[in-house]
Amino acid sequence: MPIFELPPVTKFGFGTIDTEHVDIADRINACLLAASADETPLDPQLLVALREKMLEHFLSEEALMEGLDFPLLQQHRLQHQKILAVVDRILSGSAASNRVDLETVLVFLDGLIEDVLHADLPFKTYLYERGILQ
Numbered sequence: 701m702p703i704f705e706l707p708p709v710t711k712f713g714f715g716t717i718d719t720e721h722v723d724i725a726d727r728i729n730a731c732l733l734a735a736s737a738d739e740t741p742l743d744p745q746l747l748v749a750l751r752e753k754m755l756e757h758f759l760s761e762e763a764l765m766e767g768l769d770f771p772l773l774q775q776h777r778l779q780h781q782k783i784l785a786v787v788d789r790i791l792s793g794s795a796a797s798n799r800v801d802l803e804t805v806l807v808f809l810d811g812l813i814e815d816v817l818h819a820d821l822p823f824k825t826y827l828y829e830r831g832i833l834q
């Protein structure tokens with residue numbers, strides 16, 4: 701049973717958004733389990749890979765939005781940049797101290813929650829308004 705589950709309201713049923721969100725959530729759950737287990741240190745490369753997946757997702761989402769003339773694209777880009785800036789700050793801190801703890805993983809979880817439960821929802825509304833989602 702995963703520690704964090706994406707709520708149904710976050711499901712788009714459109715493009716690759718859902719599979720990308722689920723992939724990120726799965727990776728975060730694996731890191732949360734590893735960080736909670738406290739037996740073996742969490743491999744920092746897991747978080748580096750997670751950061752890459754987040755960036756890939758943000759770029760893919762922005763390309764989709766651009767193709768559909770989403771009017772809030774610039775604002776959405778800024779929200780993605782803000783999430784990555786916070787993640788990068790905690791990543792550089794954990795690289796400096798050479799340890800990855802639960803708090804570090806929770807920052808990634810906050811970033812995912814910020815994207816799926818806040819930033820992305822106006823795009824879903826837009827897809828309904830355009831009749832792309834019904």
Ligand SMILES: [Fe+2]
Pocket residue numbers: 717721757761815816820
């Ligand atoms: Fe997203």
Ligand SMILES: [Fe+2]
Pocket residue numbers: 758761776780815816819820
């Ligand atoms: Fe987003």
